[in-house]
Amino acid sequence: MSPGPWERCFWLGGLLCLSVGSSGHAPPTPQPKCTDFQNASLLWGTKLKVQFLLFVPSDPSCGHLVEESSDIQNSGFNATLGTKLIIHGFRALGTKPSWIDAFIQALLHAADSNVIAVDWVYGSTAVYFSAVDNVVKLSLQISRFLRKLLVLGVPESSIHIIGVSLGAHVGGMVGHFYKGQLGRIT
Ligand SMILES: *[C@@H]1O[C@H](CO)[C@@H](O)[C@H](O)[C@H]1NC(C)=O
Ligand SMILES: *[C@@H]1O[C@H](CO)[C@@H](O)[C@H](O)[C@H]1NC(C)=O
Numbered sequence: 309m310s311p312g313p314w315e316r317c318f319w320l321g322g323l324l325c326l327s328v329g330s331s332g333h334a335p336p337t338p339q340p341k342c343t344d345f346q347n348a349s350l351l352w353g354t355k356l357k358v359q360f361l362l363f364v365p366s367d368p369s370c371g372h373l374v375e376e377s378s379d380i381q382n383s384g385f386n387a388t389l390g391t392k393l394i395i396h397g398f399r400a401l402g403t404k405p406s407w408i409d410a411f412i413q414a415l416l417h418a419a420d421s422n423v424i425a426v427d428w429v430y431g432s433t434a435v436y437f438s439a440v441d442n443v444v445k446l447s448l449q450i451s452r453f454l455r456k457l458l459v460l461g462v463p464e465s466s467i468h469i470i471g472v473s474l475g476a477h478v479g480g481m482v483g484h485f486y487k488g489q490l491g492r493i494t
Contacts, residue, residue: 342369342370342371342372343359343361343371343372343373344371344404345359345361345371345404345405345408345425345427345429346359346404346427346429346430347402347403347404347429348399348402348403348429348430348433355430355431356428356430356431356442356445356446356449357428357430357431358426358427358428358430358431358446358449358450359373359426359427360373360374360375360424360425360426360427360453361373361374361424361425361426361427362374362380362383362384362385362422362423362424363412363416363422363423363424363425364383364384364385364386364416364422364423365416365420365421366384367384368412368413368416368417369409369413371425372384374424376456377456377459377460380456380457380460381460385422385457385460386420386422387457387460387461387462389420389421389422389466390419390421390422390466390467390468390491391421391422391423391424391457391462391466391467391468392415392421392422392423392424392468392469392470393423393424393425393426393450393454393467393468393469393470393479394408394411394412394415394423394424394425394426394470394471394472394475395426395428395450395469395470395471395472395475395476395478395479396408396425396426396427396428396429396432396472396473396475397432397471397472397473397474397475397476398432398433398436398439398473398474399429399432399433399439400433401433402429402430402432402433402434403429404427404429405472408425412425426446426450426475428442428446431445431446432474439474440474443474443477443478443481444481446478447478447481447482447485448485450478450482451482451485451486454467454482454486454490463491464486464489464490464491465489465490465491466491467490467491467492468490468491468492468493468494469482469483469490469492469493469494470493470494471493471494479493479494480493
């Protein structure tokens with residue numbers, strides 16, 4: 309028997325009903341929610357709040373926030389496919405790159421692969437020099453992230469880094485940390 313509306317509430321001071329459940333039935337399998345790029349317009353680029361967003365061929369418009377190896381495995385990452393990692397550049401206004409959605413879709417349309425967008429909007433905003441200051445730190449963070457893919461059995465040669473503008477410098481530095489063993493850097 310499904311609970312009636314009152315069972316979904318608890319009463320506060322006899323006046324307010326706070327809903328404690330959704331009104332519909334729960335879907336049979338919980339879908340991981342999609343995560344978008346952050347907005348950093350009001351903050352000034354001192355923090356490097358990096359997000360790694362995984363996009364897979366079965367759901368090319370939904371970014372899965374992946375941090376730990378378990379997130380990667382549970383979000384449809386396929387270790388037998390190639391992995392493309394996109395790194396954007398300086399973001400003067402702290403906003404999401406306007407080209408990135410279409411670019412992700414185009415990559416997934418061209419070939420089945422794992423596409424990972426690196427959201428470093430926070431660290432890439434404010435003045436150009438503060439974004440440049442974050443390049444080494446970001447490169448180390450991406451290198452640590454790639455290590456988690458290697459642990460899942462991803463060969464270094466199947467990793468393709470695509471860096472734009474300042475993100476290209478980051479890509480080059482990650483490639484340096486991997487001693488030139490990554491598959492490709494664009
Ligand atoms: C960022 O700002 C845009 C434009 O105002 C908005 O559409 C989007 O939902 C915001 N994203 C997040 C994660 O808050
Ligand atoms: C991973 O990709 C390969 C090659 O396209 C495919 O044969 C396999 O079924 C995929 N694995 C999963 C779990 O989707």
